[in-house]
Amino acid sequence: MTQKPHPYHEWIQLEQPRLGSKVSYATDEFFAAKERLIDPAAPVFVDDKYDDHGKWMDGWESRRKRTPGHDHCIVRLGIPGIVRGVNIDTRFFTGNFPPQASIDACVSDDDVPNGGWSEILEKTELSGDADNFHDIDGDSIVTHLRLNIYPDGGIARLCV
Numbered sequence: 001m002t003q004k005p006h007p008y009h010e011w012i013q014l015e016q017p018r019l020g021s022k023v024s025y026a027t028d029e030f031f032a033a034k035e036r037l038i039d040p041a042a043p044v045f046v047d048d049k050y051d052d053h054g055k056w057m058d059g060w061e062s063r064r065k066r067t068p069g070h071d072h073c074i075v076r077l078g079i080p081g082i083v084r085g086v087n088i089d090t091r092f093f094t095g096n097f098p099p100q101a102s103i104d105a106c107v108s109d110d111d112v113p114n115g116g117w118s119e120i121l122e123k124t125e126l127s128g129d130a131d132n133f134h135d136i137d138g139d140s141i142v143t144h145l146r147l148n149i150y151p152d153g154g155i156a157r158l159c160v
Contacts, residue, residue, distance in 0.1 A: 063152065
């Protein structure tokens with residue numbers, strides 16, 4: 001699979017752990033750890049790699065929802081910034097990617113904010129095993145992002 005060129009190359013990638021960014025919360029990370037979501041390395045697929053939960057995947061992956069609702073995770077940005085675009089990268093997630101996602105943002109001193117969220121990306125369709133680039137309009141500085149996936153599934157990387 002050939003990845004599209006990154007359209008936001010002129011901006012700083014705010015999700016980078018080297019800036020102090022971290023995934024501070026996830027509703028579920030049964031199949032794959034939330035921290036992988038912002039790994040600066042390109043995601044990889046390893047044939048025949050399994051762990052206690054099944055096939056190992058390079059990204060954040062929740063298990064199938066058996067109740068109403070959706071999964072989400074919170075990324076605390078290492079430096080406050082203005083979000084100009086995102087890539088919800090579903091590379092190597094084919095049948096287990098979420099069909100839709102949205103993103104909320106807020107400003108908070110807490111690792112896991114309780115409120116103050118505003119939608120910056122409305123619920124949108126995702127393609128599996130693909131870059132899902134979305135321009136973000138707005139000029140508000142934010143400190144946290146909440147990636148909502150509907151209803152569940154796997155995301156290789158969130159690039160901000």
